[in-house]
Amino acid sequence: MDSTGRHDRAYEFKTLFLLALGFGLVGLDRWMVAPLFPYMMRDLGLNFQQLGNLIGVLAIAWGVWAIAIGPISDRIGCKRILVGTMIAFSLLSGFSGMATGYLSLLLIRGIMGVAEGAFTPASVAATGEASLPSRRGFNLGLQMSTFSLFGMGIAPILATQLLRVLPSWHWVFLVSALPGLIVAALIAKVLHDRPQRQETNLHVHRPKTQWRAMFRSRNVIVAMLGMLCAMAGIFVIGAMVPSYLVAVLHLDTQSMGFVASALGWGGFIGSFALSGISDYIGRKAAAIGAFAGAAALLFLFARTGANPTMLFVLLFGISMCSIGLLSLLSGPIATEAAPAGLIASTIGLVSGIGEIFGGGVAPAIAGYIAQNFGLPHVFDFALVGLVLGVFVTAALVETAPRRRYAAAASGEDPQRVA
Structure with a gap:
């Protein structure tokens, strides 16, 4: 709502655009490892079991934090979580290119899953709050669809094309960190948290x-x-x-x-x-x-x-x-x-x-x-x-x-x- 109590259509579309882009970058950073793995496998001496583990550890960390973050975002607001986690997973994607072996890569991807899992429910909640109710379902669907578009549609093409112009796969990961840092800065500038309500914490302790x-x-x-x-x-x-x-x-x-x-x-x-x-x-x-x-x-x-x-x-x-x-x-x-x-x-x-x-x-x-x-x-x-x-x-x-x-x-x- 704007200062007059009317729905702020411009803010709705700016929020949708930024968080759809952010969720797309979550998918991009998450799935960039798959098309690059044949080259990482050769340089780092990895095997297919380790590829499965790298995908799996990120997903497990993501799932745990996706469940846990809701009450936290309700208390402190979505904006701080969105900005902090986007900076974190973008930097961690870049750090993936600096990994020297399987264990360091596993640790980086696991922490990255924490950041991306925390980003997900906060971003969905922020889009829902900014949306006109009659458009909320469409907006949420559009936001979540960018995960597939960027992660499984654009990432394989982008990664393989970047390999043609960059020295190695290490540089592909480093370059992938830049868009997320830019979007995090835009989220920090554009988004605002809803006013905190006293009743927010009434729902924290639900009967079992x-x-x-x-x-x-x-x-x-x-x-x-x-x-x-x-x-x-x-x-x-x-x-x-x-x-x-x-x-x-x-x-x-x-x-x-x-x-x-x-x-x-x-x-x-x-x-x-x-x-x-x-x-x-x-x-x-x-x-x-x-x-x-x-x-x-x-x-x-x-x-x-x-x-x-x-x-x-x-x-x-x-x-x-x-x-x-x-x-x-x-x-x-x-x-x-x-x-x-x-x-x-x-x-x-x-x-x-x-x-x-x-x-x-x-x-x-x-x-x-x-x-x-x-x-x-x-x-x-x-x-x-x-x-x-x-x-x-x-x-x-x-x-x-x-x-x-x-x-x-x-x-x-x-x-x-x-």
Whole structure:
């Protein structure tokens, strides 16, 4: 609101622009390591197990801090967290280029996960506060979609092109720190925290029965399990595809960057499309269809040779379904399943648990599989996760308003809508 009490449209769009850009840089800094890993592997003597661990430690730290940071940002405001964490993860991305071995790189990536995990809920809350209610859903979807666009779409192309003009991969990481520092300065100048309210702390100490109520909701449990399946699919694929394209299919650097970028472009579209489609066909049908589609496309991808165009198309579809599922499960499904007054907590729980186990543990397991049984077998592991997701989401209770209203009008029990 401006000084007259009217909604400040200019501030809304400036906030959305900066935080969408910031969330995109979170994705860029997080996923830059995957397309650069074949070169880091050679210089630092790393292996595929260690790649899985590097992806996993960041995800685990991210998940823990994404769950924990909400009460802190409520007390001190979002702005200080956003500025501080953006400076931190940008510098840590640069420090990744200065790592001399596996342990130093593991430590840097773990701390980076703390900063990025803390940035995420604060940025979503700040965008929600700045948005006109009628635009809030669209704004949040746009903000979160930039993670895929930058992290899996732009990062592979940018990293591989920078390798052509910079002396080594070390310099690519150092250069990647600069945009985040610039955006942090702009956030510090533009954003302002909402006035602190005395009632803010009334919600800090909730009765335990209220938290247990989340686990009494069938769809909360299904959404958590579904997130594990979806993340076990897309995060394993995102971590291992660049190395697979170079080491197994023997694509050149630029072709690898082109194919791997399909993850980001597909995820960017899927973040909007799947949730939108679910408004019409239902959350359950959309989730089952997306898991089945991703599994079928991954099966074909793993059996396609060195054909960059076909690989791009298949990977685009896999990402559109899988990353679309992350938005669907942690967005509409979690929101509609949340007990009264616990919407943010439910979303944090679903996304945080998925991040810790699906995004953290699964890539580490995939790294072990790649190291001991061969890189192509990681796709079998991801495929199992996606197939399991079909059966998990079959247990959803339909909550899409259009579907429930139609069921009620026809005299059908809305709780039994398929």
